[in-house]
Structure formats: structure tokens, C-alpha cells
Amino acid sequence: MVEAHGIRHTRRAASQTSAIQETLCSVASSRSTPEPGAPFEVTEDANGNPRYIYKDIDPVYDSDDSDAPNPGNTIGDIPLSFYDSYPHIGYDINGRKIMRPAKGAALDALLDSIEVPKGWTGLTDPATGKPLQLTEEELDVLKRLTRNEAPEDGYDPYPDMVEYFSGKLEQMPLSAAPEPKRRFIPSKHEAKRVMKIVKAIREGRIQPYRPPEDIEDEDFDVKRYDIWHDETPRADHVMNIPAPKLPPPGYEESYHPPPEYIPDEAELKAWLEQDEEDRERDFLPRDHGALRKTPGYERFVKDRFERSLDLYLAPRVRRSKLNIDPESLLPKLPSPEELRPFPSHVDAILRGHQGRVRSLAFHPRGEYIASGGDDGTVRVWYTPSGYQLWQARISDQDPVSAVQWRPGTDALVLSCAAGENVFLIAPKLPIFSPFSTLDDQVDPITASRDLLNAGWQARSSSPTPNASNGLTGATTKEATATWARPPLKLQAQGVLIQLTLKTAVKVISWHRRGDYFATVSPAGQSNSVAIHTLSKHMTQLPFRRLKGLAQSCQFHPTRPIFFVATQRMIRSYDLSRQELLKTLQPGARWISSFDVHPGGDNLIVGSYDKRLLWMDLDLSTRPYKTLRYHPRAIRAVRFHHGGYPLFADASDDGSLQIFHGKVVGDLMENASIVPLKVLRGHKVEGGLGVLDVDWHPQEPWCASAGADGTVRVWIP
Secondary structure, three states, X not given: OHHHHHHHHHHHHHHHHHHHHHHHHHHHHHHXXXXXXXXXXXXXXXXXXXXEEEOOOOOOOOOOOOOOOXXXXXXXXXXXXXXXXXXXXXXXXXXXXXXXXXOOOHHHHHHHHHOOOOOXXXXXXXXXXXXXXXXXXXXXXXXXXXXXXXXXXXXXXXOOOOOOOOOOOOOOOOOOOOOOHHHOOOOHHHHHHHHHHHXXXXXXXXXXXXXXXXXXXXXXXXXXXXXXXXXXXXXXXXXXXXXXXXXXXXXXXXXXXXXXXXXXXXXXXXXXXXXXXXXXXXXXXXXXXXXXXXXXXOOHHHHHHHHHHHHHHOOOOOXXXXXXXXXXXXXOXXXXXXXXXXXXXXXXXXXXXXXXXXXXXXXXXXXXXXXXEOOOEEEEEEOOOOOEEEEEEXXXXXXXXXXXXXXXXXXXXXXEEEOOEEEEEOOOOOXXXXXXXXXXXXXXXXXXXXXXXXXXXXXXXXXXXXHHHOOOOOOOOOOOOEEEOOOHHHHHOOEEEEEEOOOOOOEEEEOOOXXXXXXXXXXXXXXXXXXXXXXXXXXXXXXXXXXXXXXXXXXXXXXXXXXXXXXXXXXXXXXXXXXXXXXXXXXXXXXXXXXXXXXXXXXXXXXXXXXXXXXXXOOOOOOOEEEOOOOOOEXXXXXXXOOOOEEEEEEOOOEXXXXXXXXXXXXXXXXXXXXXXXXXXXXXXXXXXXXXXXXXXXXXXXXXEEOOOEEEEXXX
16 A cells, blocks of 8 residues: 555656646747747857847937947957957957958049948048948038037027016016014014023123133043143254345335325336336335225235245355454555645745635746735735735725636736626736746736737727627627726726626636636526636627526636536536537535546536535546545635646635545546545634635645635645
8 A cells, every 4th residue: 555655656746747847848948939029039058048139229219328329349448559460340339349341442442432422421430440421410510510600500699688687777676575574673582582691691600701621531541731841942043044024115015105106107108118027116106095995916926926935945145244344445545655745734824814815826837826805805925935915905895706817827917806896907016937928028017918908909899889798699788798997096006907797706717728717606697607708808698598506617628618517517518519518416415616627527526515526527427436524515626737636625614635636548447536634724713714725836735715814825
């Protein structure tokens, strides 16, 4: 019975196994034959199992991948040159090789170029190696792009603007809802909360300024402490150099600078035309009127950046203090003992004037000294002995302000000024040495009288009476100057000509030939400077209008140049061409006197502001040297015209200063100036000291006129 039961069980299991195999076979057969329209094909793999190969997806418009390109070469950015030795050029999306397309012969290429197929571009797709095919739409887009047109057909780049908010003024608001009451009524809820906080503060439950509590570390394993608590401050390193500070801003950087700092149009144009490296400053001063109107500084970031670069990259140098002897900084000048001879002491004191002696002059031969003072007298002294040879009182009211001898040794003609009058004198002096007159039989006194009287004959032969006036232009009603004979009393003393001008004369300057002399009247305007001709008794006004008040004048020693000094300027004029040559700017506040070097290329200028100025005409219109050695005003300056490189000045402090001034012909070498000696002897009377100084024409002697009424002769 048991065996029968086992046999039945075995048969049942065999029948079940055969049924399962039939089922699997039917399933496999059903899978191997896909249904019509299925998107795959069933094949067997290497193990005999079914393998499903899906067809390529054909995206349509409704597909999410409609913009994907056609399946092509999937090698990416790998260069095609890597496949030059292979028959294929890459792989498609399914992993199949893309074989290299066959290339036709030259004849096929020619036929292809003649018979243009549809969509032909003449380009080759580098990914597939096949001709690149473009659709009509793509070709149309390319054409639009090459014509700088919108790629989309019908696109309007300038649509009509939709005016959501127009410029019309609306009478009613966009929203007419009334303002809620909560916007302008204090909140009661917030007031209650504030009162609770105030009550808590008053009761002490809330401390608004509670000091911070020391919170102990919860983590006892970690210790927190100040690592610098026991560090003492250390001095900087010895080589540490602090950063240089920026200079403080000036007036030009103010938001409201003074008007003189604001550039005008010419300065603005010149600033804009300059390079940035050549500009004095990298900004222009502007006036904003108020601080609230000041805009932002446009160069702020750039300036901060350049400042940072300077601090970071610019090297800093610590300059050690130099221990220099101050004496070594002074120019090395020769010793005064090497520059002798020069005046050093008084040889004679000439007394006789009552009051101040305002002017003096050496005769061109050096034998006589003429002086004039406040007492209205003119005196002539003998130089070697200091004896008075001649005197005449030419004015009872006005002081004698100027005394000058006529240049030349052929006559004895003395000119002096007192008030508005200029007197030409032939003094009767003893002759100690022969004169170089034209006729040896004629004595110098007679020759001097003939020289002065010759002008009367020229004046009487003049066809027009106003010709003697010397006016430039048409004749005028009022004479510029009057040439006349003085009273008989003065004629008996040798005063032969009296020239009367409109204003008081302060300076007389003779031309080197002796026929012309100029006078300066500071109180006059257009007639402040006049030039007189001795041989014709004629007066000329060279300037119709002179800028400034004339102070002095000088003729050039060798050329036809006339120098005129005003209060602050010295102008040189060419008399032959009648034009202005140069304007010198000594920089003095008030020029008192000046003199021209015998070479003609240098000037010395004295001023009332205590300065002696040396000017080189070939170097600049500004002073070459400025000497400040006097505590008071300088009244007179004078060069030595006899061959010695000496010059002197006279000051109100009662002293004279003698200088050595060497001038060479080489333009590459400047003049050398050496102070030699300070001569003291005159007393200061009424705030005035030495009023005039003059040099002997042949010897290194000088004479000075003082306010103490004396004339002093200084010799080596």
C-alpha cells in the first residue's frame, strides 16, 4: 500500500514538471515573437536568454526631446584626428561604429559642385564626415543673421509702448480708500507694553544698565585666558621707519577757496592740455559755496590706491643727521686783503655847509669835488687838500638836490638842481694841471664859457620859437622848459644858464659825450623825465606817459640805451629805434637809486627797503644777488668807473659799505661779489645818515655826503 502511494506521488510530480516546462516554452515562444507594433526586437544573447533591442526613438513635437539633434557621432570633444588610422570615425548612441564615408574622385566632386542638390551648403559635418544638410528654415535664419536682421520672421524690435502711467495729471487717486484710523492714533497695546517695562525698571526687576556678569566656564577641561595679559609694550625696531604723513590740505583743496585760487579759462585750458604727469596738481579747485553742496570726490578711490601703493612699495630711507660746519656752507670768497686797494679810512673831512649835504660829484679829472646842500649853496673843493675853492648861493629857499659835472676834460662845466631850476655853471677855479682843450692857447675857463654860450646862437637861429621846447608832436601853448640867463649876481660868479622846468628836479644824469643830460622830476607825470641838448638849448620829453613815478635815470656807457627807474621797475629804451628793450624787476618796494656798470651789462640797485640788488642783464630780468647788510634804507649806490672792480652804497644808518664786484667777459661765469669794508663816521641826524657817494675817476678813493653837514673823503 505504501509502495502504491509512492508510485502515485512520483507520477503526479512528473506530470507537474512537464506542465511547467510546457508553460515556460510557451512563454519563451511568445516572447521571441513580439506583438506587431512593439518598439523592440527579441534576440538571444550568448547564454540563450532573450535580448530586447529597442528601436531608435523618433521624437515628435509632443515629445520632451523634440529639440535633440539627430543621432550622430557621440565621441564628444575628442579630435577626429585620433581616428585617422581607423575605418570608422566614431560611434552612435547605440554603440555602433560610424564608418568613414567614401570620398569620390575629382570628377565626382566637380559634378557635385555643378549639380547643386537641395539643401546643399558646401560644408562637411566634422562629426560624421558627411555633407552638412540644412533645412530651408535654418538657411533662412542664417541669411537674416548675415543681414543683421532679427532671426524670427515678423519680429518687431520697436513695439508700441503701452503707457501704463501716462504724463497726464489725474484728478482722482488710483485708490480712493480712506486712511485707516490706526495710522494716526497711538497704539494702546504698545502703550501697555511700554508701561509694563517702565514699571519693571522702577521696581528693579529690569536693569537697563546692568554690569556684565562673569560667566564661569561650563567646560572645566578648557581654560580660557588672555594670552597677552603679561606682555609688556615693546619699542619699535631700530630699523623701523614710520610711514610719512600726508601734507595738510591747502587753500586750493577747500570747498570754498579764495577767488585767486580758482583757475580762469586760460589756466583751465592749459591744465587740460597738459599730460597728467606734467600737471602741478591732479585736480582743479572749485567753489561750491557751501559744504552741503560739495559732491563726492571722484578720485577718492584712485588716490587711496596710490597712497597704499606708496606705503607698500616705495622704499623708505632714514637719513642720518649730518654734522656740517656752517662755515663750510658759505661760499669760499677771497680774503679782503687780497683785493686791495679799497677805501678803508677817512683822509679829509670837508666842512662848510649849513645843514645836510644832499649831493656830491668828482670832476672827471679827479681834482675837484662839487657838493650841494640844504643851505642852497654849491661848493667846489680841492681833492688833495680838502680846501674850498669856490662857492655860490643859487637858491635862498630850495635845497640843492643834485650836483653833476659835465663829462670830459676839455671844460669845467658844473650842473646843479635846486627846486624847479637847473643851473649850468662855469666856476672860476684855479688850474693845477693842463686841460686837453682844442686850442692850447685858450684857458679852460674861457672854453667852458664859450661852450655854454654857444647854445644861445643856435637858439636865436632856430626858425620856430617852440623848437627850443623840444616837444614831441605839435607845438603847445605852454613851454616844457625855459632856457634863460640867471641874474647878474649869479652870472658874475660863473652861473651862465638857468633852466626852469615845471616840477622840482631830483636827479641829473649826463651822456658820455657831454652834449646831452637828463633830469628826473618825480612829482611830474608826463614831463617827469626830460632830455636836454646843451648845444641847442633844447628840451625834449621822451615819454608822453610813464607807468609809475620816475625815481632816477642813467645813460648806457657805450650804447644808445636809456635806463629809467620807477618805484618798482627799471626800463631800458633804445634811443636810436625809439622802442622798449627790456623791463627789469628788481623786486624792491621802492627804488632809491641805481648805477650802470662800466661794461654796460650789469646794474646795482639800492632801495628804501634796505636791500642792495645786483642785476645781470644777460642772465635774467630778476636780481642775480640780493644783499641785506643795512638796518636802514639805502640812499645811493655807485660803481667805480676808473678801472677798479669796486662799488659802494650809502645808507641812513650812517655807514658806507665797500664791495668788490668782478665781472668777466665769459658769459658762462657769473659775477663774483665780495664784501670788503664798512666805513663809519657820519652821524645820523633826523633819521638820515649818508645821502650820497661818488668815486674818484682814477684812484680807489670815494667821497660821501652826510646829513651831519660834512663831506668825507675815504682812501686806502
